[in-house]
Amino acid sequence: MKPFEASRCAVRRFLLDTQHLLFHSDIGDRSVLESTEQLIRQLECVQLDPIASVERNQHLVLAARIPGYEPEMLNELLNQGKLFEYWANAACTIPMEDYPLFEATRNRFRTRLQMELDKLEPAASDVLERLEVEGSLPSRDFRSRERVHGGWDNKIPKTKATSHALNLLQDIGEIRVVRRQGSERYFDLTSRTIPSKLLKEAKNTDEAKSREALLEKYLRAYRVFDSGDARFGWQKLNAKERREAITKRVDSGEVIPLDIEGVRRSYFILATDLDRLKEHERTIQVFLQEEASPIRFLPPLDNLLWRRERLVDLFDFSYKWEVYTPKTKRCYGYYAMPILAGDRLIGRIDPGLDRKNRRLHIRLLQLEPEVKITFQLRENIRQALKDFAAFHHASDIVIERTEPRDLSLSASSL
Known part of the structure; x- marks a missing residue:
């Protein structure tokens, strides 16, 4: 199939549009809770992360897109059984109706983790027995003096045997997180907390079909994709298998190759998205007015940022999450x-939240050298910082450093 020739700007805007980041969100007559559920369904999933320098990643993703979003809303959807947590791009919150799609992933974990679970037999059996008898329980209720090697341990085993058992039992699908209270997870048995219709569908799902369906979900989540992504399809595919998966869909007409102006890497989109991309190509001359373009602060694991190479190709923006980089x-x-x-993408902020004193610290606010600093841009950044502070219930904002230094965003101006 002949590639569709597209400008980089059109592809960039198409991607932002499909990620619900190009325009102001309009929730219409829906409640914010309903809009949150719908957005997660449209994004396919939202990545979870426990780091809380400010709010956690999952809440920042949703707050950047939905006016009025509050963290309790995601927890409420989980409590209502509208979502489940499992491995997609990484640990993610996912619409409940997609539970059967992940059966191949659960089977892969069952095969890989069985020996490790056998070693944890006393702790794993205790977890299952207690959940059977007592119902959902918080992770803190499972205690063990035994320490084992967990996911983040190096030479010295530091993880409680029960904590490791909880994680492994969740991976293989025996238990799941049914609600959260703050950062604490509450577990229950999968067999009584997933709708029976979905459990039956998962059990009867052919493994090959499960893998295909999961790959399709990945394509819908990424929207602009390439075969070089090691996470392609959210399953363990080598480079040859990734290329073959795309070629198969190009040959069938499901996927369209792109020839993006000034981009050497080969990208693809779903055929069903071609008209939407063409619309952005037709309106490429329409300038996005600064005053009509809200500033959004995107968390390190935002859906838009999953593929770092794509940011360079489409946005001329290099991004690395430095949380694991030595401070110096x-x-x-x-x-x-x-x-x-x-x-x-015009720069970065490095925020931290002093929860006790309700103070938002901006350790660095940096703009790229080529960004033209206009009066309107300053005003939009000020408003975005105020909104970000309000979302975190902070009454004070402290900006410690800016680049360039003459950005003129003093605390008094906020």
């Missing part, structure tokens, strides 16, 4: 978040 080697900070303005 960091360029932008522990929790640096890209700044989106219209259809451009």
Whole structure:
């Protein structure tokens, strides 16, 4: 199939549009809770992360897109059984109706983790027996003096045997997180908390079909994709298998190859998205007015940022999350978040929250050298910082450093 020739700007705007980041969100007559559920369904999933320099990643993703979103809303959807937590791009919150799609992933974990679970037999059996008898329980209720090697342990085993058992039993699908209270997870048996219709569908799902369906979900989540992504399809595919999966869909007409102006990497979109991309190509001359382009601060694991190479190709923006980089080697900070303005990534902020004193610290606010600092841009950044502070219930904002230094965003001006 002949590639569709597209400008980089059109592809960039198409991607932002499909990620619900190009325009102001309009929830219409829906409640914010209903809009949150719908957005997660449209994004396919939202990545979970426990780091809380400010709010956690999952809440920042949703707050950047939905006016009025509050963290309790995601927890409420989980409590209502509208979502489940499992492995997609990483640990994610996913619409409940997609539970059967992940049967191949659960089977892969069952095969891989059985020996490790056998070693944890006393702790794993205790977890299952207690949940059977007592119902949902918080993770803190499972105690063990035995320490084992967990996912983040190196030479010395530091993880409680029961904590490791909880994680493994969740991976293989025996138990699941049914609600959260703050950062604490509450577990229950999968067999009595997933709708029976979905359990039956999962059990009867052919493994090959499960893998295909999961790959389709990945394509809908990424929207602009390439075969070089090691996470392609959210399953363990080698480079040859990734290329073959795309070629198969190109040959069938399901996927369209792109020839993007000035981009060497080969990208693809779903055929069903071609008209939407063409519309952005037709309106490429329409300038996104600064005053109509809200500033958004994107968390390190935002859906838009999943493929770092794509950011370079489409946005001319290099991004690395420096949370695991030694402090002395960091360029932008522990929790640096890209700044989106219209259809451009223009810099980063590194925020931290003093919860006791309700103070938002901006350790660094950095703009890229080529960004033209206008009066309107300053005003939009000020408003975005105020909104970000309000979302975190902070009454004070402290900006410790800016680049360039003459950005003129003093605390008094906020």
